Amino acid sequence: MASTTAASRTRLLSSIFSSTTPRRSPPKPEHAPKAAAAEAGAKSNKAPQSLVPFAKVLKAILRQRDPDKLVSQFIAASTASPRFRHEHRVHEVTVARLASFGRQDAVEAIIDSQKPFLEGSGEGFAARLVRLYGRASMPSHAAETFFNLPPKHKTVTAFNALLTAYVDAGDFDALATAFKQIPDSHPTVVPSVCSYNILISALCQxxxxxxxxDVIPLMEKCGLTPNIISFKTLLNGFYNHGRLDDAEIVWDMMKERNVEPDAMCYNAELRGLVSEGRIEDAVALVERMQKDGPKPDTVSYNELIRGYLKEGRLDEAKKVYHDLVKNECTPNRGTFHTLVPRFVEAGDLDLAVSCCHEIFSRKWRKVDCSVLQGLVTALVAASRMEEAKRIIELGRNPAIVLERV
Structure with a gap:
């Protein structure tokens, strides 16, 4: 029965991918030199990590800006401490920082240092190694890692991590190949609803x-029930491509299946309306949500702010910002990253500074460095040196990753 289902899935996938016929198997990179890993490993043997308090080890790594020292410290800590190997955040921050330096060799070194611990770890640990390569935009390394996993770790969790790595890299042909070939060649990998949602996300590009x-009926033929994320992803695809009228197809599919839309579904429509310059329609939609539900969330208000700013209506954007708080929603990174540059442009430095302090008080891990740079430059020009220095000082928090967006 399972083989019949797999064969059916393969035939249907071939039909869906007819416009994107894969020309190759998921790529495997040539084995890169491991000099960096060997050197880092040698250094790690010299560090008495077991004698250093765990919190101090984490802090030192999060503060480290030299990529070679970062690799050495990371490998030393990982070798000495099983607890460290399960600190997801430090792995994410380290890979993001090394990737921002353009040091793919260093990313490979620290991930390779984790592989000896695969046998004694769970599938989540294995999937994380695959996924970290995706974070660094190294999909071929993600594929190599997946194919070399111990058999017990070749699960749908690791498979989904590989698919996500391909999405991050924009390598949709490789994703199509992986989706068709891996489940057929690895019986332990049975695509889940999450797998198909990743596929939908790729095809929506x-x-x-x-x-x-077409993925929705394919899922159903394979015995799976599409969830709200399946339809939200489709809606985003239509609205992002400016196909507002055609998106009704998706709303009808949801209605037929008795799927109740949530705020994220309506946010997709709001994004489409704002992109088309239809701010009044966007406002009407939010008002309808306030009346009939689902209640607007932070993203809903962010879209209205973006729409007003797009038309140069800063006062209305400020009002929406204040309404956001009044309606018991919490500002997020998107709120401030959208507002701060406009406050700076309008010369409202007090409000811009207030927003930046709000960013740091919420301890977000990632901040667009151009937002801070623009404010600091404006503060210096206005001879507000102490405030500029304070913003720079806060931006040096080791827990924060400054991104160039």
């Missing part, structure tokens, strides 16, 4: 969205 829509 293409102007022709018919293949993405």
């Amino acid at each position: 293409k102007p022709d969205l018919s293949a993405a829509v």
